[in-house]
Amino acid sequence: MSTRTALALVGVIIIxxxxxxIMRRPAEAPTTNExxxxxxxxxxxxxxxxPALLPPRNVPPASNTPPPTLPPxxxxxxxxxxxxxxxxxxxxxxxxxxxxxxxxxxxxSGFSPAAxxxxxxxxxxxxxxxxxxxxxxxxxxxxxxxxxxxxxxGSDIKKCGTLQGGEKNAMFDACGAVTPGASWSFTxxxxxxxxxxDHLNPLHTGTIVVE
Numbered sequence: 001m002s003t004r005t006a007l008a009l010v011g012v013i014i015i016x017x018x019x020x021x022i023m024r025r026p027a028e029a030p031t032t033n034e035x036x037x038x039x040x041x042x043x044x045x046x047x048x049x050x051p052a053l054l055p056p057r058n059v060p061p062a063s064n065t066p067p068p069t070l071p072p073x074x075x076x077x078x079x080x081x082x083x084x085x086x087x088x089x090x091x092x093x094x095x096x097x098x099x100x101x102x103x104x105x106x107x108x109s110g111f112s113p114a115a116x117x118x119x120x121x122x123x124x125x126x127x128x129x130x131x132x133x134x135x136x137x138x139x140x141x142x143x144x145x146x147x148x149x150x151x152x153x154g155s156d157i158k159k160c161g162t163l164q165g166g167e168k169n170a171m172f173d174a175c176g177a178v179t180p181g182a183s184w185s186f187t188x189x190x191x192x193x194x195x196x197x198d199h200l201n202p203l204h205t206g207t208i209v210v211e
Contacts, residue, residue: 100118100119100122100123101125102118102125103127104116104125104126104127105127106129106130106141106178106198107130108130109204110198110204110206111126111141111198111206113206114205114207115207115209116206116207116209117208117210118208118210119210120189121188122187122188123185123186123188124186124187125185126139126141126185126186127182127183128178128181129180130180131181137179138178138180138200139198139200139204140177140178140199141174141178141184141196142155142172142173142174142175142196142199143172143173143194143195143196144194144195144196144205145195146197146199146202147202149172149173149199151194152171152172152194152196153190154167155171156171156173157175160175169186169187172186172188172194172196188208188210191211192209192210193207193208193209194210195207
């Protein structure tokens, strides 16, 4: 083999070997400034978080104190009942106060006391105590005016002897003589100032105020 032929053969071998090396070389990765053809960034190679390295949360520690124990209901004391006062009278009930009484003495000089004040419902008794005192004798207490006796409501001398029971008791008029030692009573129910007199001795007068 001639020298030229040998050199040509060597050159062919070198060229062939270089081509083989170029074909086996891996492709270079794109630089950071290049974007993939799909337009999405590749996922970052960030390692997963380690739970052991996270800071502890502000969770209060569990309490070791046991819950309070309630007493059984069977051991509880019984409630003390409230004692209420007995109910009083209803608004439709009325109570009658005790009747008041008053005595007016009939003397030789007149009525004593002659002027009094009483409450409604007061029973006034005229008692003749004039026996043996200047011969005054009988007395006839009645409503003014003399001689009709009409001042107090319902009274009239003309009704004497004609009324019975409640109607007679409603007249402020003895309708007759009250002898020495005897008495006559009348219950005053009408409010007002009521003058009265002795029908047998008209100068003896008095006043009873009902208020």
